[in-house]
Amino acid sequence: xxxxxxxxxRYSFEGAQADAITDLSTLDEFDRKRLLYAGIDxxxxxxxxxxxxxxxxxxxCKSTQEGLELLDIKQALKLxxxxxxxxxxxxxxxxxxxxxxxxxxxxxxxxxRARKGAKIEAPVQSCLFIKGNGVGQNVxxxxxxEEGAEMHIITGCATAHGTREAAHLGISEFFVHKGGKxxxxxxxxxxxxxxxxxxxxxxxxxxxxxxNNYVLLKPxxxxxxxxxxxxxxxxxxxxxxxxxxxxDGSYVDTGNRILLNAPDTRGEIIARTxxxxxxxxxxxxxxxxxxxxxxxxECKGLILGSGVIxxxxxxxxxxxxxxxxxxxxxxxxxxxxxxxxxxxxxxxxEATSTIVRGFLNVDIMGLPRELEQAVEDQINQLDAxxxx
Amino acid sequence: MLEIRDLHVCIGDVEVLKGIDLKIEAxxxxxxxxxxxxGKTTLLMTLMGFANYTVTxxxxxxxxxxxxxxxxxxxxxxxxxxxxxxxxxIHGLKTGHLVKMCAxxxxxxVEDLARKVNFDRFLERDVxxxxxxxxxxxxxxxxxxxxxxxxxxxxxxxxxxxxxxxALIGQTARQLLDGMPPASxxxxxxxxxxxxxxxxxxxxxxxxxxxxxxxxxxxxxxHLCCEARPRDILDHVSKYGYQECLRCLDxxxxxxxxxxxx
Numbered sequence: 064x065x066x067x068x069x070x071x072x073r074y075s076f077e078g079a080q081a082d083a084i085t086d087l088s089t090l091d092e093f094d095r096k097r098l099l100y101a102g103i104d105x106x107x108x109x110x111x112x113x114x115x116x117x118x119x120x121x122x123x124c125k126s127t128q129e130g131l132e133l134l135d136i137k138q139a140l141k142l143x144x145x146x147x148x149x150x151x152x153x154x155x156x157x158x159x160x161x162x163x164x165x166x167x168x169x170x171x172x173x174x175x176r177a178r179k180g181a182k183i184e185a186p187v188q189s190c191l192f193i194k195g196n197g198v199g200q201n202v203x204x205x206x207x208x209e210e211g212a213e214m215h216i217i218t219g220c221a222t223a224h225g226t227r228e229a230a231h232l233g234i235s236e237f238f239v240h241k242g243g244k245x246x247x248x249x250x251x252x253x254x255x256x257x258x259x260x261x262x263x264x265x266x267x268x269x270x271x272x273x274x275n276n277y278v279l280l281k282p283x284x285x286x287x288x289x290x291x292x293x294x295x296x297x298x299x300x301x302x303x304x305x306x307x308x309x310x311d312g313s314y315v316d317t318g319n320r321i322l323l324n325a326p327d328t329r330g331e332i333i334a335r336t337x338x339x340x341x342x343x344x345x346x347x348x349x350x351x352x353x354x355x356x357x358x359x360x361e362c363k364g365l366i367l368g369s370g371v372i373x374x375x376x377x378x379x380x381x382x383x384x385x386x387x388x389x390x391x392x393x394x395x396x397x398x399x400x401x402x403x404x405x406x407x408x409x410x411x412x413e414a415t416s417t418i419v420r421g422f423l424n425v426d427i428m429g430l431p432r433e434l435e436q437a438v439e440d441q442i443n444q445l446d447a448x449x450x451x
Numbered sequence: 452m453l454e455i456r457d458l459h460v461c462i463g464d465v466e467v468l469k470g471i472d473l474k475i476e477a478x479x480x481x482x483x484x485x486x487x488x489x490g491k492t493t494l495l496m497t498l499m500g501f502a503n504y505t506v507t508x509x510x511x512x513x514x515x516x517x518x519x520x521x522x523x524x525x526x527x528x529x530x531x532x533x534x535x536x537x538x539x540x541i542h543g544l545k546t547g548h549l550v551k552m553c554a555x556x557x558x559x560x561v562e563d564l565a566r567k568v569n570f571d572r573f574l575e576r577d578v579x580x581x582x583x584x585x586x587x588x589x590x591x592x593x594x595x596x597x598x599x600x601x602x603x604x605x606x607x608x609x610x611x612x613x614x615x616x617x618a619l620i621g622q623t624a625r626q627l628l629d630g631m632p633p634a635s636x637x638x639x640x641x642x643x644x645x646x647x648x649x650x651x652x653x654x655x656x657x658x659x660x661x662x663x664x665x666x667x668x669x670x671x672x673x674h675l676c677c678e679a680r681p682r683d684i685l686d687h688v689s690k691y692g693y694q695e696c697l698r699c700l701d702x703x704x705x706x707x708x709x710x711x712x713x
Contacts, residue, residue: 405500405527406500406523406533410522421542422542
């Protein structure tokens with residue numbers, strides 16, 4: 064099934080500069096609320112650093128933790144002579160028209176580096192924000208976890224309340240060096256007519272661990288992404304967890320790819336998708352080219368009322384001894400489960416929403432408590448709409 | 452408490468219950484025997500209100516109300532509770548959370564209740580996910596303890612349970628049915644206090660060692676027959692098997708049909 068195209072000529076990639084914001088808590092109430100739903104804590108209290116990019120400008124960048132380097136990518140390119148080891152190393156600038164657009168017209172993005180051995184306990188947050196009609200945004204992010212370092216990045220992508228016709232093209236490159244550990248949590252809070260084309264890829268060295276969480280609970284017009292992680296070092300582990308909801312009008316084509324390129328590697332992809340009228344194409348690919356290597360792919364989809372879910376799980380092994388498995392299901396809520404809860408006194412709506420909440424649960428993501436709560440609140444709000 | 456009048460039930464096109472009459476008084480525990488496929492589980496599922504069980508004739512009255520066509524949750528809220536034999540797994544729903552929901556607006560100490568059935572370690576686990584036979588039963592008991600129904604339907608409480616768990620489950624079933632009166636009160640007072648009724652399906656009769664079963668009957672091919680003391684039925688069935696029920700039903704007009712069916 065082919066990817067859908069976005070007509071970039073409809074968006075303006077110039078002239079939407081924004082002023083610096085020293086204190087994120089001075090944002091107006093509407094913006095704060097949009098950011099909250101994208102996982103951003105504007106009070107920055109429980110964060111070791113915060114970054115914000117609005118339209119075509121970096122507007123906020125502050126690290127409060129030793130061992131954590133947080134820069135605007137433009138500044139990092141200047142400071143480190145174009146970042147030859149990292150910049151455009153995992154993603155090919157000529158891959159498609161979106162990577163080309165981002166290469167030709169860089170607006171900014173974040174450069175986040177956890178220095179060797181640094182254990183960054185509080186999450187680093189970054190926010191990519193679009194405010195204004197017809198704005199097209201190109202960002203390029205680079206994340207580096209040096210040897211033995213640990214870090215959790217929460218990145219929230221959102222459009223402002225009332226923003227029409229926006230496009231976001233984002234390049235992200237991840238490097239987790241020997242024994243490093245990165246948890247990367249991305250929450251999308253786009254608008255009903257936003258087009259989104261992230262292009263992400265990462266590389267893991269020996270014994271590195273990368274957990275990639277993705278949450279999309281709000282409408283988006285057209286989103287397509289297929290982040291790829293290459294496990295290049297022995298003993299490295301990668302996991303993707305996704306929770307995706309597509310209401311009527313949303314078109315979401317997402318997948319995760321893990322390439323097990325070294326012995327003793329493990330990859331896991333777990334996706335829970337729910338449509339209440341939108342279209343979800345849920346891809347997944349685990350390739351194993353060295354042994355021993357283990358991979359498991361799980362894509363489960365629920366259709367509630369109407370909508371389309373197209374699950375495309377792929378497993379590929381090229382050596383004797385690989386262990387790959389997948390579990391895919393597209394269906395409705397089992398009547399048996401609803402009746403079980405009704406026998407305990409829950410009416411049909413209560414039973415349905417209880418099961419859906421369980422299906423979409425983000426427990427395994429290991430999010431900070433207040434973020435997990437915010438995500439759960441949003442899932443609970445799904446009940447209020449036509450979703451359930 | 453419960454009154455069933457001339458109940459006929461179909462699953463799909465097949466009539467499974469063919470005219471059931473049964474009365475269970477408040478505080479009374481009734482034991483249902485019968486071979487596999489005779490319709491025992493169908494009766495329980497119909498009382499609880501499962502969608503696939505269609506009542507084609509007759510009536511179910513609970514606490515004087517006609518609940519023949521009431522939705523399941525209404526029956527549950529009125530006070531009917533059921534212990535499932537093979538409950539579904541619900542991923543992402545913690546057992547402790549479900550127990551809380553069973554109590555509805557009533558405050559319950561979930562941890563404390565769980566300790567009583569040695570289940571406190573499971574409260575953070577997803578409902579029925581990877582539970583063994585005994586764990587499923589304890590989970591069901593725990594949910595019922597929070598729900599506090601006035602009529603408890605037990606579908607084979609002893610199936611898949613080891614002996615050690617059997618004692619725990621048997622005692623819990625008894626507590627659910629008898630309440631937990633202070634040790635000082637007399638038998639008579641105790642009986643008067645306890646209004647919880649039970650309807651229990653059993654094959655092995657192990658449960659009889661724990662609960663005060665008042666009456667029993669055998670279900671055979673969708674009919675109820677042979678009302679007697681549960682112990683006597685059990686003894687009889689273990690000696691002669693259910694074939695004896697045929698003789699019992701001899702005078703019944705439906706014998707011809709049963710023989711045909713066999």
